[in-house]
Amino acid sequence: MTPIWTPSHEVVEAANTTRFARAHGLAGHAELLRRSVKEPEWFWNAVVGWLDLGFATPYTRVLDASKGPEWAQWFVGGELNLAWSCLGGHAATTPDHEAVVAEREDGEVSSRSYRQLADDVARLAGGLRALGVVDGDRVGLVMPMSTAAVTAFHAIAWMGAVVVPIFSGFSAQAIASRLVDSGAVAVITADASTRRGAQVDIKATVDAALRDAPGVRHVVIHRHVGADVPWRPGRDVEWDDALGEAIEPMWVPSEHPVMIAYTSGTTGRPKGAVHVHGGLLVKLAQEAHFQADLHPGDRLAWITDMGWIMGPWATIGTHAGGGTLVVLDGAPDFPAADRVARFAERHRVNFLGVSPTLVRALKTHGRSAYAGADLGSLRAFGSTGEPWNMDPYMWLFDEVGAGRVPIINISGGTEVGACFLSCDITLPIAACSLGRPSLGMAMDVWDDQGRPIRDGGVGELVCTAPWPGMTRGVWGDPARYLETYWSRWPGVWVHGDWASVDGDGDWFLHGRSDDTLNVAGKRVGPAEYESALVSHPAVVEACAVGVPHRTKGESAWCYVVLRPNAAPDDALRAELVDAVVQALGRAFRPGAIRFADTLPRTRSAKIVRRAVRAAALGEDPGDLSTLEDPAALDAIRAAR
Numbered sequence: 001m002t003p004i005w006t007p008s009h010e011v012v013e014a015a016n017t018t019r020f021a022r023a024h025g026l027a028g029h030a031e032l033l034r035r036s037v038k039e040p041e042w043f044w045n046a047v048v049g050w051l052d053l054g055f056a057t058p059y060t061r062v063l064d065a066s067k068g069p070e071w072a073q074w075f076v077g078g079e080l081n082l083a084w085s086c087l088g089g090h091a092a093t094t095p096d097h098e099a100v101v102a103e104r105e106d107g108e109v110s111s112r113s114y115r116q117l118a119d120d121v122a123r124l125a126g127g128l129r130a131l132g133v134v135d136g137d138r139v140g141l142v143m144p145m146s147t148a149a150v151t152a153f154h155a156i157a158w159m160g161a162v163v164v165p166i167f168s169g170f171s172a173q174a175i176a177s178r179l180v181d182s183g184a185v186a187v188i189t190a191d192a193s194t195r196r197g198a199q200v201d202i203k204a205t206v207d208a209a210l211r212d213a214p215g216v217r218h219v220v221i222h223r224h225v226g227a228d229v230p231w232r233p234g235r236d237v238e239w240d241d242a243l244g245e246a247i248e249p250m251w252v253p254s255e256h257p258v259m260i261a262y263t264s265g266t267t268g269r270p271k272g273a274v275h276v277h278g279g280l281l282v283k284l285a286q287e288a289h290f291q292a293d294l295h296p297g298d299r300l301a302w303i304t305d306m307g308w309i310m311g312p313w314a315t316i317g318t319h320a321g322g323g324t325l326v327v328l329d330g331a332p333d334f335p336a337a338d339r340v341a342r343f344a345e346r347h348r349v350n351f352l353g354v355s356p357t358l359v360r361a362l363k364t365h366g367r368s369a370y371a372g373a374d375l376g377s378l379r380a381f382g383s384t385g386e387p388w389n390m391d392p393y394m395w396l397f398d399e400v401g402a403g404r405v406p407i408i409n410i411s412g413g414t415e416v417g418a419c420f421l422s423c424d425i426t427l428p429i430a431a432c433s434l435g436r437p438s439l440g441m442a443m444d445v446w447d448d449q450g451r452p453i454r455d456g457g458v459g460e461l462v463c464t465a466p467w468p469g470m471t472r473g474v475w476g477d478p479a480r481y482l483e484t485y486w487s488r489w490p491g492v493w494v495h496g497d498w499a500s501v502d503g504d505g506d507w508f509l510h511g512r513s514d515d516t517l518n519v520a521g522k523r524v525g526p527a528e529y530e531s532a533l534v535s536h537p538a539v540v541e542a543c544a545v546g547v548p549h550r551t552k553g554e555s556a557w558c559y560v561v562l563r564p565n566a567a568p569d570d571a572l573r574a575e576l577v578d579a580v581v582q583a584l585g586r587a588f589r590p591g592a593i594r595f596a597d598t599l600p601r602t603r604s605a606k607i608v609r610r611a612v613r614a615a616a617l618g619e620d621p622g623d624l625s626t627l628e629d630p631a632a633l634d635a636i637r638a639a640r
Contacts, residue, residue, distance in 0.1 A: 417469025
């Protein structure tokens, strides 16, 4: 595909990719990518040295895959602490440089220097230790984006505990399920935040969640907006009171867990992807350095929440490289449509991460979303979460970025520890493409027989070798981990994305090959929708599928089969919508509730969501030979 953006000679010469390649005797990105995939141990070892990532005890072996690629271990024998590697050195060498800047919806701005942030982190870590939290304990993090959220993330890692970041917009039930699954002993949260001028009572939601999560012994509350909150003596602790005596970072083995990041599958409870100090640090530091081309002192912002992988990505990647992380709380188009543009202008952002969903929403405002804002500081947009549509992509590039700012589109996932594929600022970029495989990633596109596909053919996105940032399994369920990612072809990770590579070598994604919904860039399993629906006494069974949506990318259409005496009317429909919102949160409100007489099943009683989605959209459902009753699709087409 013809590129829409080509880097200048000056951009190429200044890029981190170019400097790294030449320092290792390579001509540029193409040679570097080839060698990084062919010699992964050389590459990842070189990254650690190049970025000076601070192993307290040097590792003796880069990779140990003796138990198979599924259980690969990296930087074996080394000891480090992810939070110290992000903060400790910079607090000593550039103590007054801004580490984090946060803007609330009401316009209030706060910031912390590297010295201040490192001190806050060490003191909060000491306070958690005084509360009885110990090495390896899981601590939930349910907070809006703020300096406190960043402090809490690092503090949990600093003391050797395991952070469990949870989307601050989730319902109590969704929060509880993640706290229970992880076995969290404490939660760090906020009193409230604001969204479109309305107060969102986060602490009250967490309190409701804890009724079903009795293992949580302590709740630390940061006064984000100064709201009154319910209080439970003996359990609840004010943020200021939790800032105890500073402690030294705990040096832990490279494979020591640092984060359980939840993502959704097609069946069952949400999956807790386990990440470790060494692998997650090295992978995210590498991505911020090369993909985002982040230089020391640069300012990076990603419009996200700490509960999604891009929150930790931005936090770890920016701080590992000595940059300034700039975060935004509240609605991105309130109180005015140009809030994001003015935010980037006000804070002199160099790299601004957005989702296709956000861009589609901003595009509805037209020029008022960006006109008048000085975006001269921007060197690149970042993008992830879902495939692009051409119109919003070109609007962002041509109008907002004036054809000057490239879109560094990346794709991977929570389980990947960041990205598989990425554009690079040293290469021409085709519209909507993902460029090439990320450095060090052995990516391919395979057909059903496990053969590589090129020239635009669509197949499964696979990774044929392990990498440092990969999850070390699904928390508490190793069998589910193996079944989900490694069961189709021996030793090959199958990610569940349809992908293609065109004749020019540009990679593209085409949606999920499994049934996971991607609502506004947030992955959620259909089972979570269906569980909420069948909890209603009128519902016998349910099926949720994702359908295209103009702004969200995908919206959930839910098909329900009712009990014989239930009335399929608007009142019941409203109750079912409310049941989903109560279970998952407002961000996951169904786009439609439809009443069907039956659902299409295989002979082993599994609902065939692929066929439901095709029938809903009037598309060819493909092979129906496994259906027990193909006529069941007529019930979907006739659904009210």
